[in-house]
Amino acid sequence: MKSKLFILGVIAFTFAVSSCGEKKASESFTAEETAQQAENVVDAATAPVLTLAEASHDFGDVAANSKVETYIKFKNDGKSPLVIRDASATCGCTVPEFPTAPIPVGGTDSIKVQYTAGNMNGKQQKTVTLVTNTANGHEKFDITANVTGATANDQNAQQAFGK
Template identity: 35%
Template sequence: MKMNKLFAGLLAVSLLAAGCNNSNSNSEGDSTETTASASTPAVNAVANPNLTNEQVMSNADAPVMTFTEMEHDFGDIKPGAVVKHTFTFKNTGKSPLIISNASATCGCTVPEWPKDPVAPGAEGKIDVQFDSHGKTGQQSKTITIEANTQPSTNQIAIKTNILPDMAANGPLRTQ
C-alpha cells in the first residue's frame, strides 16, 4: 500500500517537472521561445486588476445612472401596509442606458424599471413597492440595478419602521 502511494507521488512529481519545462525544441534540436515577451500582450489576455498590476480603464462614453436620492425612508407604517416610492434617475452618460434587471434583498420588495433604453440626458423611474405583511420593527431593503453602466450595478434602498400590531396584542396597560 505504501509502495503504491510512493509510486503515485513520484509519478505526479515527474509529470509536474516535465510540464514545467520552459524550452521547446523543434525537430532540428534548435530551441524556440513560445512565451510572449513582457512588451507584447497576449492575444486573448483578460485585464483583471485582481491578478495583474493593470488599471481598468473606464469607458468615457458609458451611460451613468444619477439618482435624485439613493435612499427613501417611509417612516412609521402600520402592520400589513403596502407602500410605494418612485426613485428618479437621469442618464448623465453619453450613450443609451439599458437596465437588464432590478432585484431586491427580499421578496416583500418589488422593483419595476423601464424596459426601453434611457437616452443620454433623459430621465427614468424605478418604482419600488414594499409589502409589510409578516414584518415587524425596523426594516431596510436594498434594490440592486444591473445595467450597461460602469460599474454594472447600482444600488438604492428603502427603510421603514413597522409599528406594533395593536389588534393582535390588545391594549397596552401602564401601571
C-alpha cells in the first residue's frame, strides 16, 4: 500500500514540476497580434451590413475559352463603415476585384467579377467569398454560367488535366 502511495506521489510531483515554466495563453501572442484580434471583434448592434443587389449572378450561355465579367452592386445598410479586407473564389477561373476604401453608412459600390470559361460544356457554379468587418466576418455570393461550344477534343484534354 505504501509503495502505491509513493508511486502516486512521484507521479503527482512529476506533473507539478513539468508544468512549471509554461507560458500562459495570453503570453503566447505578441502585442501586435493581440491588437489585431481586438480589431476583428465586431459589435453586431453597430456593425456594417453588406446588402447585395443580387445574391447570385447568372452569366447565361458562355462560349468555351471566353471571358465574361459583371459588377455585383452592394450597399452598406449598417451603422458603421464597411471594410472589405479580401475576396476569393472557389476556382482560379473566377477573379473578384473589390474596393479597398471603406464604404460609408448608406454608401454603395460594386465588386467586379471576371469568369474565364474552360473547355467543359455544361453548367458551372463558383462561389465568391468576401472577408469583411460585418458581424459575420464574411459574405458569399455565387456566379453561374452555362459553358457551350467546347469540342470533344477540348473536353477530353480538360478531363486529362482535371477540372
